[in-house]
Amino acid sequence: MDKLLEVKNLQVELLTPYGRVYGVRGASFDISEGETVGLVGESGCGKTLTAKSVLGLHRPDRTEISGSILYRLKSGERIDLLKLSQRELRKIRGSEISMVLQDSSMSLCPIIPIGKQMADVITVHTGADRKEALGIAEKLLEDVGLTEPAMRLKCLPGELSGGQLQRICIAMAISSHPRLLIADEPTTALDSITQAQILALIKRLSAERKMAVLLVTHNFSVVKRLCDAVCVMYSGRIVERGPAHEVMNAPRHIYTSDLLKSIPDGTKRRLSAVPGSLPDVYKKIEGCPYRERCSLGCEECARAAEKEVGPGHLTVCIAAGGDKVG
Numbered sequence: 001m002d003k004l005l006e007v008k009n010l011q012v013e014l015l016t017p018y019g020r021v022y023g024v025r026g027a028s029f030d031i032s033e034g035e036t037v038g039l040v041g042e043s044g045c046g047k048t049l050t051a052k053s054v055l056g057l058h059r060p061d062r063t064e065i066s067g068s069i070l071y072r073l074k075s076g077e078r079i080d081l082l083k084l085s086q087r088e089l090r091k092i093r094g095s096e097i098s099m100v101l102q103d104s105s106m107s108l109c110p111i112i113p114i115g116k117q118m119a120d121v122i123t124v125h126t127g128a129d130r131k132e133a134l135g136i137a138e139k140l141l142e143d144v145g146l147t148e149p150a151m152r153l154k155c156l157p158g159e160l161s162g163g164q165l166q167r168i169c170i171a172m173a174i175s176s177h178p179r180l181l182i183a184d185e186p187t188t189a190l191d192s193i194t195q196a197q198i199l200a201l202i203k204r205l206s207a208e209r210k211m212a213v214l215l216v217t218h219n220f221s222v223v224k225r226l227c228d229a230v231c232v233m234y235s236g237r238i239v240e241r242g243p244a245h246e247v248m249n250a251p252r253h254i255y256t257s258d259l260l261k262s263i264p265d266g267t268k269r270r271l272s273a274v275p276g277s278l279p280d281v282y283k284k285i286e287g288c289p290y291r292e293r294c295s296l297g298c299e300e301c302a303r304a305a306e307k308e309v310g311p312g313h314l315t316v317c318i319a320a321g322g323d324k325v326g
């Protein structure tokens with residue numbers, strides 16, 4: 001499969017009044033055409049910062065970004081998204097790459113009907129007039145599984161449930177037929193039944209539209225349901241990445257294995273919590289960032305670099321050797 005997105009050694013540092021935050025410390029991963037890739041890791045590990053970097057959504061005056069994010073346009077040309085101006089990025093947003101933000105329903109204006117908000121977005125991306133845009137919006141709401149779409153268009157956001165609003169945000173994100181959809185924790189705020197419905201919706205849309213998806217989540221069960229490949233992030237680094245079934249069935253990083261032990265899958269009698277917490281974001285870290293918290297952490301881990309342990313399966317764990325860990 002052709003690579004659509006290649007993130008190489010991405011570093012995102014935030015300049016705050018309290019000092020420099022090392023938010024992303026050299027993350028590398030790829031997404032192929034039509035592939036669904038999960039970016040998984042506990043809260044605060046840098047998932048959202050990574051996702052936002054793809055679309056240049058950081059404040060330029062308070063952020064230093066390095067590395068490269070290569071993207072292959074519809075025309076076949078490859079560009080580095082980190083080198084584009086805001087004006088050039090605006091052309092990419094929507095038409096090539098769309099994002100459903102964490103808490104995306106909060107981005108809807110509470111006093112404007114859904115139909116008008118959707119039509120505004122559709123008009124910008126397609127050039128359709130108002131009437132045509134409303135027609136497209138109605139069809140999109142039907143596509144994302146909302147009943148009585150014409151009536152929903154007249155509603156204000158406060159008149160709809162969390163699940164319905166999330167469907168609307170997904171509808172807006174796909175309205176411009178992006179080739180890559182970035183969904184940041186799209187189901188975290190929803191109950192488990194609605195969660196399953198939204199995941200099924202993303203799966204269906206990505207298959208129907210041959211759209212690649214970067215699915216950001218802190219939840220391995222979401223990865224299990226949806227993803228072809230997974231990147232496990234810890235303290236700003238991708239510590240393990242590879243085909244989803246392989247990473248989940250034969251993890252090659254102690255963090256992945258610890259994380260998997262902490263999720264309910266119906267077979268474990270006892271779940272184990274990962275002891276300790278993420279390292280200080282104000283400090284630089286070399287090598288494997290999990291070493292202080294890891295049961296096998298040693299001095300050598302400070303020099304650990306990413307290595308391949310199987311086809312497309314990489315880890316920074318020096319304990320990974322030839323066998324699965326944990």
Ligand SMILES: Nc1ncnc2c1ncn2[C@@H]1O[C@H](COP(=O)(O)OP(=O)(O)O)[C@@H](O)[C@H]1O
Binds near residue numbers: 016021044045
């Ligand atoms: N605007 C900001 N100012 C200061 N620190 C931030 C800012 N945005 C994110 N961070 C910090 O960067 C780290 C990574 O954040 P984030 O990417 O949002 O994590 P995740 O999405 O994995 O929960 C966290 O420690 C967070 O507190």
Ligand SMILES: [Mg+2]
Binds near residue numbers: 047048049102184185
């Ligand atoms: Mg986040």
